[in-house]
Amino acid sequence: MPQLRVAVVGAGIAGLVLAAALRRAGIDCHVYEQAPHLTEVGAGVQLAPNATRLLHRLGLRDRLRAVAVAPGAIEMRRFDDATLLQRTPLGDVCHRRFGAPYYTVHRADLQAGLLSVVAADRVHLGARLVAVTQGGDEARLHLADGATVAADLVVGADGIHSVVREQIVTDAPRYSGQTIYRGLVPAHRVPFLLADPAVRLWFGPDKHVVSYPVSAGRQVSFGATVPAADWREESWTARGDPAALAAAYAGWHPDVTRLIAAADRVSRWALHDRDGINRLGAGRVVVIGDAAHPMLPFQAQGANQAVEDAVVLARCLAEAGPAGLAAAVRRYEEVRLPRVTELQRRSRANARTFHLGDGDAQRRRDTAAQLTSGLDQHEWLFAYDADHATTTVGSS
Ligand SMILES: Cc1cc2nc3c(=O)[nH]c(=O)nc-3n(C[C@H](O)[C@H](O)[C@H](O)COP(=O)(O)OP(=O)(O)OC[C@H]3O[C@@H](n4cnc5c(N)ncnc54)[C@H](O)[C@@H]3O)c2cc1C
Structure with a gap:
């Protein structure tokens, strides 16, 4: 054959x-x-159990364990007073339920892991x-x-x-009208985010921020959206202006403003769809x-x-x-x-929904978020096993 x-x-x-x-x-x-x-640069990526179980089977289990962080939860908060809107437990609870961890990793670490399981002479x-x-x-x-x-x-x-x-x-x-600033901060500069390692999101009018630890906890990666009619640059390495980012988030909760202020450099990326x-x-x-x-x-x-x-x-x-x-x-x-x-x-x-201004729609969103805390809402997403999908999906 x-x-x-x-x-x-x-x-x-x-x-x-x-x-x-x-x-x-x-x-x-x-x-x-x-x-x-x-050379993958400067940003983190969240890997859910639907991907980590596959990466483990491809030979990355030990490598990922060494470089990743297993955050204890995903927490969604208000932008100004950090009121908790939703908490999804991850860590051991998630790992036990889905048989694979939820990880946050530096992209370069993931790429190095993948390169270790492909034949070097096959990549041109x-x-x-x-x-x-x-x-x-x-x-x-x-x-x-x-x-x-x-x-x-x-x-x-x-x-x-x-x-x-x-x-x-x-x-x-198609340009989405949103740009995202990304940064990596040495963990010792933001200890208030590491006592309880988590994926943290803060939602506010027109904008949101997400942060999580990477590099075995040595760095914190963040992404902060800023709407812009005219920004078209799309590259992980396009330089962003830290002062413009800080100005866009003036008045947000101190956890956000201190995180942003702790970044020496930020990149800026136009989001397309x-x-x-x-x-x-x-x-x-x-x-x-x-x-x-x-x-x-x-x-x-x-x-x-x-x-x-x-x-x-x-x-x-x-x-x-x-x-x-x-x-x-x-x-x-x-x-x-x-x-x-x-x-x-x-x-x-x-x-x-992440970018609603205060009002009825935002209150409905926040109520719904509280009612759907927990891992049940992620069952369809995290439990999916692509190694078995060819025999299970659409074959009944
Ligand atoms: C700000 C941001 C945050 C994100 N966070 C997450 C997250 O937490 N979790 C998650 O799951 N996803 C996340 N994503 C999405 C994720 O980054 C992408 O879906 C993923 O990187 C797509 O991988 P890919 O290999 O398909 O494409 P890419 O990563 O774009 O890789 C394409 C490759 O093809 C090469 N290439 C392109 N054109 C050519 C050509 N003509 N000839 C030869 N080579 C070419 C490129 O150089 C590149 O190496 C995020 C995306 C953004 C923008």
Whole structure:
């Protein structure tokens, strides 16, 4: 039986997890990444049990335990007096219930872990895709240096500005009107946030802040939204102005203003969105992660869903075998679309509810938040096991 040739575009979380999952399934793949070096910078990411159980099985259990933090709870508070609106227990309670931890990690630590479980000679750096063509019984990558690569299947893991996605749909990222400042603060500067390590959110009119410890508790990562009509820069490394950020949050609770003041540097990022699509593949091309379903970060699930996508796609390919490529892509789409569409919807809805000004709608939100404290509301999200989804989703 001939080996399937899989070409993955992008070595972000989606692309690297796919490379690891395909390797586990005995399927060879090559990853083409535009960046000359893989250096994830300055930001944290929340990993929920729906992703950590998969990362553990791919060989990252010990590595994650060493570098991550297992926060005790997610706490949502008011922006001015820090009244607690909702507390979701995490820590051991969450770990026991879902059989996997909720972690907060530095992106660079996650990336280093993923690189340790993929074959280094399969990741090609400085390889920027400019076009994909399909014809006969193969697809072709056309790289910026003039090289072409033939494959049985091209997987677009190339993020929100995906070139591969153009094979499936003609659309473009849409600026959300929100920017997010991100910073990392040495833990000793914000001890008031570390006595009880948690994911903390503060909601106020037009804005919110989220913070959590990373790097085994040595640093605190935060993100603070600021609406802006005219900011278009989209890069983890675009410099933000700490003074402008501090001014935007003047009058917020001292826990927020002291956290922001403790950051020497901040980055600023324009948040983009795209509408959902009803196909994730076309011919010999398929998309995963942000290339498939970018979502505003207000549900903290974009990376988690990228991990799930990659595991499901690898399973579909392994189960269908080289002769069943089209069926594998259809099955991947069938398994993944309902879930990622719902998460895109919820992320967008949170963009409104997180930023309500004081009034009736805000009071209704706060009452609902108190009534839905606890882990039950997360059961559908955290209990999902992508390793079994190909046999359980839609097969009854
Ligand atoms: C502020 C913020 C906070 C977030 N917080 C969380 C969180 O807490 N939890 C969570 O789950 N998610 C979070 N997310 C979402 C998460 O970051 C993304 O969903 C995730 O990084 C998507 O991974 P990806 O691999 O699909 O895409 P990306 O990370 O964008 O990776 C795409 C890769 O493809 C490469 N590439 C792009 N174009 C080309 C090309 N033409 N040729 C070759 N290579 C190319 C890029 O260089 C990059 O390496 C957050 C997002 C933001 C903006």
